[in-house]
Amino acid sequence: MASHPLNFHAVVVGGGLVGKTAALALAQSGLRTALLAPPAAGLPAGAQFDSRIYALSSSSQTLLERLRVWQALDRSRLGPVFDMRVFGDAHAELHFSAFQASVPQLAWIVESMMIEQSLDAALHFQPSLSWFESRAQGLTIDDDAAHVALASGEMLQTDLVVGADGAHSWVRAKMGAKVDRRDYRQTGVVANFKAEKAPGEAAYQWFRDSEIIALLPMPNDHVSLVWSARTEHADKLLALDPAQLASEVEHATQNMLGALDCVTPAQGFPLALQTVDKLIAPRVALVGDAAHLIHPLAGQGMNLGLRDVAALADVITNKESFRNLGNPILLRCYERARREDIQKLMVATDGLQRLFSVPGTLARAVRNTGMALVSAQPLVKRWLVSAALG
Numbered sequence: 001m002a003s004h005p006l007n008f009h010a011v012v013v014g015g016g017l018v019g020k021t022a023a024l025a026l027a028q029s030g031l032r033t034a035l036l037a038p039p040a041a042g043l044p045a046g047a048q049f050d051s052r053i054y055a056l057s058s059s060s061q062t063l064l065e066r067l068r069v070w071q072a073l074d075r076s077r078l079g080p081v082f083d084m085r086v087f088g089d090a091h092a093e094l095h096f097s098a099f100q101a102s103v104p105q106l107a108w109i110v111e112s113m114m115i116e117q118s119l120d121a122a123l124h125f126q127p128s129l130s131w132f133e134s135r136a137q138g139l140t141i142d143d144d145a146a147h148v149a150l151a152s153g154e155m156l157q158t159d160l161v162v163g164a165d166g167a168h169s170w171v172r173a174k175m176g177a178k179v180d181r182r183d184y185r186q187t188g189v190v191a192n193f194k195a196e197k198a199p200g201e202a203a204y205q206w207f208r209d210s211e212i213i214a215l216l217p218m219p220n221d222h223v224s225l226v227w228s229a230r231t232e233h234a235d236k237l238l239a240l241d242p243a244q245l246a247s248e249v250e251h252a253t254q255n256m257l258g259a260l261d262c263v264t265p266a267q268g269f270p271l272a273l274q275t276v277d278k279l280i281a282p283r284v285a286l287v288g289d290a291a292h293l294i295h296p297l298a299g300q301g302m303n304l305g306l307r308d309v310a311a312l313a314d315v316i317t318n319k320e321s322f323r324n325l326g327n328p329i330l331l332r333c334y335e336r337a338r339r340e341d342i343q344k345l346m347v348a349t350d351g352l353q354r355l356f357s358v359p360g361t362l363a364r365a366v367r368n369t370g371m372a373l374v375s376a377q378p379l380v381k382r383w384l385v386s387a388a389l390g
């Protein structure tokens with residue numbers, strides 16, 4: 001027998017960091033919110049660090065502070081980045097510094113699990129939040145409400161469905177959005193290492209042979225690797241034992257940080273560019289990777305998703321009281337507020353990825369000369385830093 005539907009102002013589908021942040025922002029504004037997500041799994045037994053690490057910009061910090069999640073993070077596991085050194089594939093080098101850009105830090109390096117556990121703790125305190133550990137499997141929309149059927153059998157009725165269900169979004173498919181996907185034929189290989197030489201508070205990035213390697217600083221002389229490698233090369237890297245992988249990374253990074261000791265198993269994530277023709281449909285708004293997918297070379301996907309959440313929460317908080325959350329005018333305001341930021345980052349990350357993928361001596365000379373020119377222009381560097389900080 002069908003049960004009576006449960007009523008909410010908003011239903012957030014998807015429990016990645018973006019979905020959980022969206023649910024917390026809505027619940028903290030007093031809105032009856034449902035979150036469809038599993039709780040944080042915790043680190044595997046014996047693991048010191050999460051292998052998923054994010055470089056978070058000040059816009060993400062501001063949102064998480066506003067939600068009082070940032071304050072709950074373990075300070076000893078938070079790493080500020082004050083300097084960034086970028087190496088081209090022909091001796092060009094760019095140096096960005098927080099001091100020169102007059103900002104407190106370029107980014108914060110944070111483990112995914114740390115944020116998720118703080119979000120979960122905050123969500124459990126929210127009286128207006130209902131947590132369903134189930135997936136959405138049916139969505140119908142009529143003039144009065146959206147109706148979400150859960151795999152567990154419950155039926156939810158709501159003014160607004162927030163699709164935060166990642167790059168292969170089910171909500172997006174249900175709302176009939178068109179997706180344009182271009183596979184980079186690369187895999188992001190991530191792992192953490194203990195480094196012989198302290199990275200200090202500096203992040204390093206190398207562009208070499210159409211691949212991009214980043215080492216991000218973590219506490220106690222650890223570093224986090226993001227190696228955007230061609231798929232067939234990534235498969236080989238992922239098949240190596242920890243000592244062999246460490247030696248490959250030492251070689252590829254010219255032993256910048258001395259000997260490396262791999263402390264978390266490597267994981268791989270296929271990389272693609274994905275654009276979506278609309279972020280909204282009647283009673284639906286997309287946020288996070290459901291709305292856009294970009295190359296991780298600038299470490300901006302999560303930051304972009306959290307800025308979606310901040311924009312959606314702002315539009316909802318400032319709405320006139322006679323409008324409900326699914327009101328088309330509100331949703332259009334949200335979509336307008338997000339278009340430019342998303343577009344800019346897509347063009348920038350895709351452009352850089354393409355620039356460093358072009359083979360040949362001429363292309364190499366052009367891009368390295370470009371880097372040298374940027375390096376000599378403090379104002380351009382300052383602009384690049386402020387663009388990256390969001």
Ligand SMILES: Cc1cc2nc3c(=O)[nH]c(=O)nc-3n(C[C@H](O)[C@H](O)[C@H](O)COP(=O)(O)OP(=O)(O)OC[C@H]3O[C@@H](n4cnc5c(N)ncnc54)[C@H](O)[C@@H]3O)c2cc1C
Binds near residue numbers: 135
């Ligand atoms: C190698 C790599 C490094 C990166 N580094 C950075 C970085 O340094 N900084 C940065 O800002 N970004 C970074 N990113 C990007 C960042 O990881 C993503 O943008 C971010 O994780 C997207 O989060 P999300 O919550 O939108 O999606 P996801 O994390 O994919 O979460 C979606 C959730 O929805 C759930 N779901 C799916 N379907 C349903 C359904 N029907 N019902 C209920 N739930 C459902 C899924 O199970 C999942 O839990 C990186 C990405 C990669 C690949």
